[in-house]
Amino acid sequence: MLIKTDFHGFVHPTSSDITPPTAYQSRRDMIRLMASGVAGAALASWVGREALAQGWVPPGQHTPLSASKSAVAGALTMEKVTPYKDASTYNNLYEFGTDKSDPAQYAQAMAISPWSVEIEGLVKKPGRFALEALQKLSAQEERIYRLRCVEGWSMVIPWVGYSLAELIRKVEPLGSAKYVEFVTLADPKTMPGVRSSVLDWPYVEGLRMDEAMHPLTLLAFGMYGEALPKQNGAPLRLVVPWKYGFKSGKSLVKIRFTENQPMTAWGRAAPREYGFYSNVNPNVDHPRWSQATERRIGEDGLFAKKRKTLLFNGYDAQVGQMYAGMDLKKFF
Numbered sequence: 001m002l003i004k005t006d007f008h009g010f011v012h013p014t015s016s017d018i019t020p021p022t023a024y025q026s027r028r029d030m031i032r033l034m035a036s037g038v039a040g041a042a043l044a045s046w047v048g049r050e051a052l053a054q055g056w057v058p059p060g061q062h063t064p065l066s067a068s069k070s071a072v073a074g075a076l077t078m079e080k081v082t083p084y085k086d087a088s089t090y091n092n093l094y095e096f097g098t099d100k101s102d103p104a105q106y107a108q109a110m111a112i113s114p115w116s117v118e119i120e121g122l123v124k125k126p127g128r129f130a131l132e133a134l135q136k137l138s139a140q141e142e143r144i145y146r147l148r149c150v151e152g153w154s155m156v157i158p159w160v161g162y163s164l165a166e167l168i169r170k171v172e173p174l175g176s177a178k179y180v181e182f183v184t185l186a187d188p189k190t191m192p193g194v195r196s197s198v199l200d201w202p203y204v205e206g207l208r209m210d211e212a213m214h215p216l217t218l219l220a221f222g223m224y225g226e227a228l229p230k231q232n233g234a235p236l237r238l239v240v241p242w243k244y245g246f247k248s249g250k251s252l253v254k255i256r257f258t259e260n261q262p263m264t265a266w267g268r269a270a271p272r273e274y275g276f277y278s279n280v281n282p283n284v285d286h287p288r289w290s291q292a293t294e295r296r297i298g299e300d301g302l303f304a305k306k307r308k309t310l311l312f313n314g315y316d317a318q319v320g321q322m323y324a325g326m327d328l329k330k331f332f
Helices: 021-036 039-053 102-109 131-135 164-171 209-213 265-269 316-323
Strands: 116-121 127-130 141-149 153-163 179-184 204-208 218-223 237-239 252-258 293-296
Touching: 116 131, 127 131, 131 218, 141 237, 153 164, 164 209, 164 218, 179 209, 204 209, 209 316
Parallel strands: 116 252, 153 293
Antiparallel strands: 116 127, 141 153, 153 218, 179 204, 179 252, 218 237
């Protein structure tokens, strides 16, 4: 069902969203421990206190989502799933700040109901989809995907959603549509990071049409069997598991079909460091650090042994053919 509505319902941060004394006191405690050389012994208990101080909500307190196990080849892994607490408190969402703990601390002020996504550009059926309509568009599945971030860390998360291709087929792109552009929410009233100049807001990302249509590209509404937490991209986001995490746009409000390659937020801010494709590739280093290894969040803390980064984040067999003949160092 397509409906025409406007966005509304934004609220200002409440006093409960301000960092409580226990939060910054715990940080000071950790700094003292680091200086005294006993941080390793205290790390686990500190992380737990810090997560609670910043509003971490344990599983079972979000809206449950029913989903079947994925039938998509390559969507499941036998790897150990990242603990929910780690996946929901160590996040990149610059709309709320650049620190990994900022989204969990500040995102609760964001209103996510009602919510809709505008579809525009080179399609036969443009319009505005209500969130509820999007959720019912196709049967949702649980898919356990690795998510690799450019800073050198990764997670394994059970996502809930369906292939983005289901939505794309519904709106019927024109033959001239070669790319899909994704625009995320940018509300300065509830997103303190949007008031900064770290990026040109709103956050924009994009995929080539065949990438967007690939069965592994997920339109996700939840994780761990529940609705997405706000700090993880509620109420809906992309998950593109063979690319670095910043390609997976969060809190989507617009999807646009274009003939030309979109100018992405990071491509505009630092084109030398963040290419359009951003495929996970251990042979292409970031200009300021190596991408050859990664650290799995939730495994023995900051001192865990790093693991080798896999080409296409381990999904080479499923997606490698899309880049046959391309110079992956040039098209990074």
